[in-house]
Each structure stands twice: as structure tokens, then as C-alpha cells.
Amino acid sequence: MSEKELPAGWVWVRLSDVLSQPLINGRSVRTLGGGFPVLRLTSIKDGSIDLNESKEGAWSEEEAQPFLVTHGDYLLSRGNGSRKLVGRGGLVGDISNPVAFPDTMVRVRVNPKSMAPEYLRYLWDSPLVRRQVESLARTTAGIYKVNQKMLESISFPLAPLAEQERIVEALEGRLSSLDVAEGNLRAAHAKAEALMPRMMAALFCSVETKIHRLSDVAEVRLGRQRSPKNxxxxxxxxxxxxxxxxxxxxxxxxVKEMNFTDKELETYRLEKGDIVLSEASGSPGEVGKPAMWNDEIEDCSFQNTLIRVRSKAINPHYLLYFLRCSALRGDFRAGARGVGIHHLGAAKLSSWSIPVPSGEDQARIVDALDTQLSALAAASEIFEGDRSIDRMASALRSAILNRAFTGALVPQDPTDEPASALLARIQAERAAQPKAKRTRRAATTPRKAKRAPAAAPIESAPAPSPTAAPAHAVQQEFDL
Known part of the structure; x- marks a missing residue:
């Protein structure tokens, strides 16, 4: 957006033009129980500052005084491992107890005569500002950082103060509605995900079955260990x-490769209809996740992070649906063992109980699940891929913010005082303020004494012999 495209009464500014105080970084303080509180970087949440996210630091209230946060301050992160998160910030609301901010944040205080802090909060998350922040950020050892000079150079359109208030009010309404819609979509997605295992379990219980150990109807084998020699x-x-x-x-x-002898290949080669399950995972919900092999790759084997289940006396598709149901319901998660990495184990899986109906009922259940789950999967696609909830919500939010800061969200009022007039008045106030006098630093070395004018040479008396140097040098003082 060029300056010609700005709505009437708007003006382009830099962040430095609207500050009431210079940007400052916080202070690094080590943790100490009973000390004065300082915010954590995690206190920045969804455009706001959670003042409860703090720690007690090794400093006094007097030492923290220059770094206390006040209502209307905007605090932003100086660095982050993700370029998309560096420079993100939050607005400070009402403060019940004094708290300071750390060196991982920069404090922004805008002049309320020219810019509403709430306007800055939404503006800072707009695509216009984010593009500038992310392009200016520099990386060191994998951490993207911004500094005060970079931030002060960020440019953006400034609306008249009265219009800023209307923009903020409109944004609060629209973004709140978007949050509600996003929450409803997430709830619908969660219900769809929960419906799948319930639907499967209901079908497994709908016919007469006999309970068997899994090893009675299928071969269960752990994969080949991967070692350096292979x-x-x-x-x-x-x-x-x-x-x-x-x-x-x-x-x-x-798909990786490793060395298998012909004998090992016979043991670990996958065959059409085999089911492979994840034997272990750092996430308990991923343990036992199954998939069917259909000869996609010739002479393919499997590693010991997987368990192969090969049907002997049961419909392999029925077996796949039963194992998937057990995984989705969390049965495998409950049966897994381990700290950090959760293991199911081939022996545990071999003893797993499985309901086995007649062959006809197995086929009927598979047909029913194929139909019902395909319909459910089609509905779930609304929430996945390019149409995922996160992508849709982010795109809508960006579009709303873009409209707000191009003057398209609320109508302009010709009676509003133009932003240029506000800015000119503030600049005049700044110019009228007396400049701080510089205090000259005390000299670190004594002044040299002025050399006295040379006296006329005296020829009558010879020069005296030089005096021996004293054992300790003493600085001679002169009255100036």
C-alpha cells in the first residue's frame, strides 16, 4: 500500500514517531526465592501479557524500578528459534501487583495522544508489520533476533485517533467471533475423531464372537534390529x-535400506496383507498405530520399531480394523510400558484378546466399516491439509487485520482530526522540550601544569649537579 492509497486523514509513520519513551530491553535476573518478580517470556500469549507467568528474581524493587511494566505497555520478544514467532508481543492490561520485564523482551510505550495501545496490539500482528519484522530478523546460532533500531524502523499507516478506536472495537468483535467459530470447528473435529473408534467398537460387539489370544489367529513378530554392521x-x-x-x-x-542376508530376508520380508504396528513411541497415543502392507515395494522388510501381525485364521481387513480401534481408543496406550519411550512389545501384543466372529460376520463388519469410515473420513478432510482449522483461521485473521489497516474495515469520518495533525503536535512538543545537558566525565589523569616562560640564560653560575632520584616517586602538586 503506497502513501497515495491511504484513506483520508491517515499518514505513514515509523514506530519511532509515535513513542512516548525510547524502546528499552529488560534486564536479565537470576531466579531467587523471595526476590522481586520478573516476567517470563512465556507470559506473551495471544496478543496479551499473562502477568501470572513470572518468577522471583535476585534484585530489589528499587533495582527493578526502571523495568516495571504499566497498563498499556506492549512487550515483544527479542528472539526466537522460529522466524514466525520472533518479535511477537502482547499488551499489558490491569496490574494488581508490580512486576518487571526481562532482557528477553523489548518494551514499547506509545504516546496515547497519537496512538491507542490497543491499535498497536492488533497492528503488530497484521501481515504488513509481520513481513517487516521477519525480513529484518537476523539469526545467530539458530535464534532469530531483532533489536531496537530494527523495531524503530518499522513503518505502518496511522489512522486518526477516533478511527483507531472504531477499528479496535470492530476488530474485537470480528476476532472474537472468529475465535468462537474456530473453537466450534475444533470441537466438531474432536467429535468426529472420537466417533470413529466408538463406531468400530459397536460393530465388533454387534455379533456373536469368541475371544482368542491374538497369537491364536495371527503370527506376531518384532522386526530386525538396526545396527552399525548392517x-x-x-x-x-x-x-x-x-x-x-x-x-x-x-x-x-x-524408505531406508540396510543389509539383509537371504535367510534374514525370508524371516523379515513383508507379504501382502501383513499388518505393521508401531512398537514404541515418545507419544503414548502413537503406540500400536497400524497399517496394512500391499506389496508396494519388492522384497521389503521391517525394523524392530515395528511389529508385524500376519493373519493365520482371520480376515486381515477385520484384523486391521480391530487393531486400529484398539489404538484409537487408547487400549495400547494403557498397556504400553516405559519412561519417555512407551513400548508395546511383541509378547504383550501376542497375548492381546481379540473377538473373533464367524467368517461371514467378519466380512459383513469389514463392508460396514468400509462404508461408514469412508464417509467419516470425507467429513474429516474439512479439517485437514490446506483446509485445516489452523490454516483457515490464520488466513481469515490475516484478511481481517489487512482490511482494518487499509481503512476498509470501518468507514472514515471527515470530522476526525487527521493523524498528521496529531503527529505534528507531538513533534512540536518534543522539539519544545529542553534537551538534557551532557555531564562532562571527570578527567582520569591530572592536568599538566602550564609551562612557565623560559627565563633569560644566566652565565655567571654553573648548573648544579643533578639530584639523585628518590626511592619512591611522589607526584608534585601545583597551585593553578
Missing amino acids: HAGDNMRPYLRAANVGWKGLLLED
């Missing part, structure tokens, strides 16, 4: 690992 060899072959198994099937974009 990283190379004459028989390099493809193999699946836990990363190749997804909730919707196999993920075969990145």
Missing part, C-alpha cells in the same frame, strides 16, 4: 520403520 553390505534391501506408518496408511516417501 549399514552397508552386499544385500542392501528396503525396510519399514515407525516413521513409515501413519493413521491413514503407509508413508513411503522416505
